Amino acid sequence: MLSAFDNAMTLVEGTAKLLKFSEKYPTHKIVERLRIPDKIIMFRSTLQKDDGRMAVYSSFRVQHSDVLGPYKGGTRFDERVDLDEVKALALWMTLKTALVNIPFGGAKGGISVDPKKLSETELERLVRKYTSRLVSDIGPSVDIPAPDMGTGAREMAWIYDEYRKHREVAKGVVTGKPVEIGGSLGRLAATGKGVVCTMLEAVRELGMEDYTVAVQGFGNVGSHAALDLWKRGVSIVAVGDVTGNIHNPEGLDIEELITYCKKKGGVKGFPGSTPLKNIISCQCDVLLPCAMENVIRGRNARHIKAKLVVEGANGPTTPNADSILEERGVTVVPDILANAGGVIVSYYEWVQNREGFYWEEADVEERLFKLLRKTYARVSDYANTNQVSLRTAAYSLALGKIAKAMVARGIQ
Ligand code: NAD
Numbered sequence: 001m002l003s004a005f006d007n008a009m010t011l012v013e014g015t016a017k018l019l020k021f022s023e024k025y026p027t028h029k030i031v032e033r034l035r036i037p038d039k040i041i042m043f044r045s046t047l048q049k050d051d052g053r054m055a056v057y058s059s060f061r062v063q064h065s066d067v068l069g070p071y072k073g074g075t076r077f078d079e080r081v082d083l084d085e086v087k088a089l090a091l092w093m094t095l096k097t098a099l100v101n102i103p104f105g106g107a108k109g110g111i112s113v114d115p116k117k118l119s120e121t122e123l124e125r126l127v128r129k130y131t132s133r134l135v136s137d138i139g140p141s142v143d144i145p146a147p148d149m150g151t152g153a154r155e156m157a158w159i160y161d162e163y164r165k166h167r168e169v170a171k172g173v174v175t176g177k178p179v180e181i182g183g184s185l186g187r188l189a190a191t192g193k194g195v196v197c198t199m200l201e202a203v204r205e206l207g208m209e210d211y212t213v214a215v216q217g218f219g220n221v222g223s224h225a226a227l228d229l230w231k232r233g234v235s236i237v238a239v240g241d242v243t244g245n246i247h248n249p250e251g252l253d254i255e256e257l258i259t260y261c262k263k264k265g266g267v268k269g270f271p272g273s274t275p276l277k278n279i280i281s282c283q284c285d286v287l288l289p290c291a292m293e294n295v296i297r298g299r300n301a302r303h304i305k306a307k308l309v310v311e312g313a314n315g316p317t318t319p320n321a322d323s324i325l326e327e328r329g330v331t332v333v334p335d336i337l338a339n340a341g342g343v344i345v346s347y348y349e350w351v352q353n354r355e356g357f358y359w360e361e362a363d364v365e366e367r368l369f370k371l372l373r374k375t376y377a378r379v380s381d382y383a384n385t386n387q388v389s390l391r392t393a394a395y396s397l398a399l400g401k402i403a404k405a406m407v408a409r410g411i412q
Contacts, residue, residue, distance in 0.1 A: 160182075337394050
């Protein structure tokens with residue numbers, strides 16, 4: 001079983017060696033302070049189902065590091081959620097917020113539950129239970145949750161409302177809310193559009209023309225990325241989700257596919273497509289893994305046909321697969337850069353909530369793309385100057401900043 005947290009720490013340790021942390025900061029234990037999160041909150045959520053039966057779920061919030069600001073990170077509802085995964089996701093948030101220079105630390109939360117198996121009223125009760133258990137640990141200047149796999153604006157509205165009941169009206173306690181209650185315009189599609197923005201930077205650098213794209217995961221991130229590309233006239237030849245993978249070498253109609261998924265609950269059986277066994281190694285020029293961790297591994301990395309992989313999901317590539325892709329000359333835009341659009345617009349939402357002044361969608365997008373392009377350029381320059389991969393460059397820039405902040409703050 002691959003540990004997502006061990007994989008993430010392998011990269012942190014390797015980069016810390018390259019940056020010579022033990023010589024530069026001999027007494028500060030930078031790596032050790034990243035290995036052990038600031039705080040782990042783990043508890044049982046008991047839910048009374050609509051039919052009166054009880055269900056019990058493991059629930060988590062990991063506050064990884066607040067060295068650069070309040071804890072920030074999503075909330076995942078998925079049966080596979082466990083402490084190791086939440087720790088890894090929280091560590092990636094610490095690195096991501098550092099890389100894109102926004103004043104937050106890293107956190108993540110989740111419940112080991114399949115939300116599709118619950119009614120809407122059951123889900124609301126569960127979210128409220130989860131929030132009431134966390135009210136002393138979250139807050140607009142302490143820890144700010146957001147959506148992740150299996151949650152969205154609806155769940156964020158419940159978190160906001162439950163926090164209001166126990167504490168105060170504080171719009172900035174959670175981001176990714178519905179626009180009607182203080183959510184930011186542009187937040188819903190921000191991660192997917194951000195994936196496309198960084199992908200287009202890489203495509204330009206690689207001089208790719210007339211390329212085809214495959215997208216794994218057709219939820220918030222994957223569907224918005226695919227739709228943005230499709231509207232730009234890019235051919236999406238394969239899409240996959242939990243129901244299966246579909247293929248059309250002539251390109252899929254993404255708008256119709258979104259409508260189809262709303263009715264059928266997944267991509268399987270989409271008219272005009274054929275089923276596809278393996279999406280990771282399918283024939284395409286660009287691969288967007290937008291589902292979950294560890295899908296690109298040693299055993300399939302050698303068969304990937306794409307020249308460019310842009311990580312919409314967090315941690316989709318294992319360190320072993322990463323080395324294979326690097327050896328094979330496949331360019332990888334790493335998760336902490338490629339999917340940072342979500343937390344960037346979450347930051348803009350939090351700023352708008354604090355100011356009580358709301359921006360136009362065009363302003364949100366302009367600021368988002370400007371920051372992502374600037375960050376991509378910093379990462380790419382670092383990679384070229386130091387002859388390292390984009391991932392090592394992104395980790396180096398993020399860890400360099402985190403280390404300086406840790407030293408400045410002394411013994412926390
Ligand atoms: P989501 O729940 O909206 O969608 C997840 C999609 O992945 C669904 O289409 C699901 O069917 C598919 N999927 C799940 N397991 C799969 C599997 N084993 N094989 C193939 N497909 C599978 O989730 P999301 O918000 O789109 O998040 C997807 C990824 O992006 C996660 O890694 C998440 O951490 C990351 N991410 C999300 C955001 C955000 O703003 N939502 C921000 C940054 C990163």
